[in-house]
Amino acid sequence: MIEQAIQAFVLEAEELLNDLEDMVLRLEEDASKANVDEIFRALHTIKGSGSMFAHTALSRFTHHFENAFELIRSGDLTVSQELIDLSLKSRDIMVQFLKLGGDGPEAEALLKSDRAEALICALSNLTGVEAAGGSTTSTTTKAEEEEGKVEECFDITFIPDTNALKNGMRPDLLIKELSELGMLEIAYQSHVPKLSDLAPDLSFVEWRLRLTTSAGLSAVEDVFIFADDADLKITRRAQHGGTAACCTSTVTSDESGLKGSKSEQSKPTANKSSTSAKNATVSQSKKAEQKSESIRVTSSRLDEMMDALGELVIAQARLDSVAAEIENQTLDTVVEEVQRLVTSLRDATLSIRMVPVDTVFGKFKRVVRDLSAELGKNIHLELEGGETEVDKNIIDRIGEPLVHMIRNSIDHGIETPEVRSGNGKPEQGTVWLSASQEGGEILISIEDDGKGLDAEAIRYRALERGLISEEEEYSEAALHQLIFEPGFSTAQVVSSVSGRGVGMDAVKTTIDELGGQVTVLSKAGLGSRITLRLPVTMAIIDGLRVRLGQSTFVIPLAAVEECVEMTSDMAAQDSGRRFIQIRSETVPFLNLDTLFGMMHAKEERQRVVIVRVDGARIGLVVDDILGQSQTVIKSLSAYHRDIPGLGGATILGDGSVALILDVSTLVRWAESDGARSKLMVA
Amino acid sequence: MKTVLTIDDSKSVRDMVMFTLEPEGYRIVAAENGAEGLETLRAEKPDMVITDLNMPVMDGIDFISNARADAAGSGIPIVMLTTESSPEMKEKGKSAGATGWINKPFDSDKLVAVTKKLLG
Structure with a gap:
């Protein structure tokens, strides 16, 4: 078939060259645009087709001839006698090229002949174009072909012009073509308007593609050869290890970024559920800390x-x-x-x-060393989980309370070496300070192997201070908790170290303000452990909005395990603490409206939000589940702060205020028997 | 069978398009200039057009603008045959509504590749 096409070309060129002679001669009298255009077109066709139909030498020669007429068309060159002479001579050589029957040594020789070169030179002088020109070949260069072989990853942003479909572009075909080159990940964003406003022949979609291929950049660019530069961005992703690892998942690519390049080290981990996002952030920033440089910023800026x-x-x-x-x-x-x-x-x-808690833990070594020396005790401080990360605000606030508690442990808890050895304990006492993360909470505990809290002494002091009354019965654990009551101090002597009676009270106030809890566990003779339970961050959380009557409440999403429908037979039971069966497991639930004393008609269809804290699960009965939203925690006013079960307030999208539930407290109350009465009183 | 309209004042180019694309399973219709091309476009409703730019009577740019305004020419791929020496023509063609271009000189492989690319 190509033979036929060559034959057609030769016939056509012969015809054109015959006409060309007449046209050039006519130029002497008529240098009109129409005439010049016709000559140009003839030369253009011979040049263009010649290179396609095995007449490359002819084409290359014609290129110089055509240049001259292009300049005449554009008005940059005027028709002169010299030009007409050159044109006629050039035309004769073209006829000779045709007679040689296409490309070959003879045609090459003719192109290199003095006659041809003299003409090319003269035409070039006329046009001012370098004689070395010649038409470019259309084949892709060797360099481009050799590119590739190694797997590479390309990020491609492709935003076709709105009119692209009208202009015959088929994005689906382009994407199919890309997918044939290698592994393609496709993400798109559609701006398709409402059906009523939809123009079916306009394009409203943007694509973000990631291609892993060994085909090389030029092959990728070839796919989009007809796309406008403005609509397309192809970037080669930095590779580590030369594999296609970059395309496996966001998490791995982030991690490789951490190891390798600075630019990615602070890359956020988006699109994950809140808990895992937090955990991921923690583990990643740990890595970042090892590898990366840091910059100091004043915390006010943060x-x-x-x-x-x-x-x-x-x-x-x-x-x-x-x-x-x-x-x-x-x-x-x-x-x-x-x-x-x-x-x-x-x-x-x-x-x-x-910030890792190490930053506060670190300074306790000195505190312990100095204090033990002062009190003549032999105490060793054991630190654990210092790498656990906590919001800087929280770190700043818990430093002082921790010092109080450690001082208490050393002053009141750990005995002197003589007493210890008398009790069969090692002479050296130990204080353990540990931190760990559990869901959205940080646990910090201070433990000592000292003498433990003296429940009777506490009871005596509490009675003396009027904190409890004679008639009431208190368990040992309940008595222990009294150390956090305002104005309580059991130290016989107010020493410079501790025992001013404000210590533990201040600790509790601070922890409360941070939205945390503090508990004490003690065993006489064996030691005590104080545990602080703090939110990882106190500023913004993911929250689940729920409705109770007309009010909206927010449940921290980190604590939410699942939401289930409340069937009527469960709801039929009266208020207070009840149980529901969830996959053959019995879960206690709380009717929030009853607990908060909210008066409103019972709705037919209710829902139960199952929350988990510390391994304990409870259900919270609400009227409806509204959705999930990011919740900026605002603290409650002093007047409302002591209402149990509430952790704060937030502003909703419509500008109204919603209260944030304190799930840990609710769970503990659901677990304990006195839950209802205590809450009802509050 | 998909139909391709080739518009060129050069018979050799029209022939080449035909000889190259017919064996690939396309039906070829031809026209010698833009005006003739428009008529053929309306009569044959081709799936794709390959047009030269520099033609007598009606040039390729005018053809593309007219074709895009016509129901038969809206949304189909229109490829222009361009030369490396005139990048500004390529721009003109793009803004008139051309889908793509083939630089002259081209070989049959290139022509087949572009046709398949645009017609799938």
Whole structure:
């Protein structure tokens, strides 16, 4: 078939060259645009087709001839006698090329002949174009072909022009073509308007593609050869180890980024459930700490950023609710994007605030050493979990309480070496200070192997201070908790070390303010352990919005395990503490409306949010589950602060205020028998 | 069978398109300039057009603009034959609504590749 085409070309060229002679001669009298155009077209065709139909030498020669007429067309060159002479001579040589029957040594020789070279030179002088030109070959260069072989990863952003479909572009075919090159991950964003506004021949989709291929950049670019540069961005991803690892998952790519490049070390971990996101952030920043440089920033700047972020989260919630009213799909897409970005910005910002507890633990070595020397005790401090990360704000606030508690342990807890050996204990006492993360909470405990709390002494002191009355019966554990009551101190002598009677009270106040709990466990003669339970961060949490009557409450999502429907036979039981069966497991539940003394008609259909704290599961009965949202925690006023079961307040998207449930407290109350009465009193 | 319209004032190019694409399973219709091309476009409703730019009577750019405004030419791939020496023509063609281009000179492999790329 190509033979036929060559034959057709030769016939056509012969015809054109015959005409060309007449046309050039006519130029002497008529240098009109039409005439010049016709000559140009003839030369253009011979040049273009010649190279396709085995007449490359002819084509290369014609190129110089055509250049001259292109300049005449554009008005940069005028028709002269010299040009007409050159044109006629050139035309004669072209006829000779045709007679040689296409490419071969003879045609090459003719192109290199003095006659041809003199003409090319003269034409070039006329046009001012370098004689060395010649038409470029269309085949891809060797360098491009040799590129590749190694697997590479490309990030491709492809946003076709709105009119792309009208102009015959088929994005589906392009993506299919790409997928034939290697492993393709496809993400897209659609801006398709409502059906009523939809123009079916316009393009509303943006693609973000990640291709792992050994085909090389030029092959990828070839796929998009007809796409406008403005619509397309292809970037080669930095590779580590030369494998396709970058495409396996976000998490692994993040980690490889941490090891290798600085630019990725603070990459946020987005799109994960809150708990795992926090855990991931912790483990990643640990790695980052080992490998990366750090910069110092004044914490006020971080606070500003945090405040702005908090406002942003609230604004985003408002945007959400506005978008829900407007019901516009384009808007919804943007809102979703904003939500995603805010979440990742939040995680990134919070992770900046995370500081290992080591920063406070470290200074206790000195405290313990100095104190034991002062009191003539032999005490060893054991630190554990110092790498656990906690919000900087919390770290700053717990330093002082921790010092109090350690002083207490050393002063009141650990006995002198003589007493210890008399009791069969090692002379050296030990204080353990440990930290660990459990879900969305940080546990910090201070334990000693001293004499433990003296329940009777506590009871005596509490009676003396009027904290308890004679008639009431208290368990040993309940008595121990009294050490956190305001104004309580059992130290016989107020020493410089501890025992001013404000220590444990101050500890409790601080921990309460941080939204945490403090508990004490003690065994006479064996030692005591004080445990602080603190939120990992206190600024923004993921929350589940639930409705109770007309009010909205927020349950920290980290504690939520599942939500189930409340069937009528469960609801039929009266208020207070009850049990439900969840997959053959008995779970106690609390009716929040009864607990909070809310008066409203019982709704037919209720839901139970199953929360888990410390391994204990309870159900919280609510009227409806509204959805999930990022919750900026605002502290309650002094007046409301002591209401048990509430951890704070937040501002919802519509500007109203919702209370945040303190799940740990609720779980403990559900677990303990006195739950209802205590809450009802509150 | 998909139909490809080739518009070129050069018979050799029209022939080449035909000889190259017919064995690949495409039906070829041809026109010698833009005006003729428009008529053929409306009559034959081709699936794709390959057009030269520099033609008498009606050039390729005008053809593309007119074709895009016509029901028969909206949304189908229109490929222009361009030369490396005139990048500004390529731009003009793109803004008139061309889907892509083939640089002249081209070989049959290139022509088949572009046709398959655009027609699937």
